[in-house]
Amino acid sequence: MTLRITSANNPRFKRVRSLGGTRKPHREEHVFLLESPRAIAALEHDRNGFGRVRELWFEEGRGLEDRWSGSFEQASRFSLPAPLFSRLTSVKNSQGILAVVEYMPPELRIHDRQGRYVVLDGLGDPGNMGTLIRTAVAAGVDAILLHGPCADPFNPKCVRASMGMLPLIGLHRASEECWMELERGGYDIVGLAAGEGENLFETAFPPCSVVVLGHEAHGLSSEARRRCSRMVHIPMRPACESLNAAVAGALAMYATRRV
Structure with a gap:
């Protein structure tokens, strides 16, 4: 059954609208909006996903209620x-x-023997x-x-920048216990830092590897550096000081696939 809402003062409407806001105190913890039909459908078919669809909201007059009825x-x-x-959108x-x-x-x-x-x-x-x-999902x-x-x-x-991929990967806090488990498991914990360590494209990564990416402006924190077993860098022409953090992270993630 689909409930029709016609007023912006409706409490349900206000609650969902708050999920689209950027102020965290106004949003429910671990709840978010997905606006892509493809990403929504993926949650139904991907049994490894970590998202549960609690509500579906439709724009009237587009025949979508019937299309999504099953x-x-x-x-x-x-x-x-x-x-x-x-x-809302x-x-x-x-x-x-x-x-x-x-x-x-x-x-x-944390996986034994092999994990990224x-x-x-x-x-x-x-x-x-x-x-x-x-x-990371890709x-x-x-x-x-x-x-x-x-x-x-x-x-x-x-959520928008992830293109709906957020429910398809585990997100966790890197607690002290987590760091210790990675170290006990023999993971190669590699920090990415400008101009430091080995060339990313010339270094080997074992089957158990962790890539650590830092703040966009300040780089790796002293605590994260302490956890790293080594550093790698992305080679660049002198005129280019750095890459966007997301671009650098993408290069590093795919580099770890070369085992």
Whole structure:
């Protein structure tokens, strides 16, 4: 059954609209909006995903309720007139559907013998965070570990930049226990830093590897450096001081596939 909402004062409408805001205190923890039909459909078909669709919101007059009638049977459904729906979406040419998704990652388990992880150490920009999440899914990274004060991965800008990939990878805090487990497991913990250590493209990575990426402006924190077993750098022409954090992270993630 689809409930029709016609007022912007409706409490349900206000709650969902708050999920699209960038102020974290106004958003429910680990809950976010997905606006891509392809990303929403992926949650139904990918059994390894960590997202549960709690609600589906439709723009009236586009025939979408019938098209999605057999999907996410446990989700609550709502329809809105076009002017109201446009106040929920951040997409200029919306496709008329929104999903309210709850992120439910499993407990972190560090793999034995073989595993690839990425640590984001104080990464501050939600756009970079989302792009790195998308790249990590594409590159087959096992999980992303957040160290220090990072951007909120559930920030709408991050969710958009991830292209809906957020529910397809585990996000965890890099706790002291987590670092110790990586060290006990013999993981090669490699920090990416400008001009330091080996050339990224000339170094070998073992089957158990961790790439640590730092803050966009300040680089790796002293704590993260202490955890690293070695450093690598991306070679660049002298005129170029650095690369965008998401670009550098993408190069590093794919470099670890060369085992």
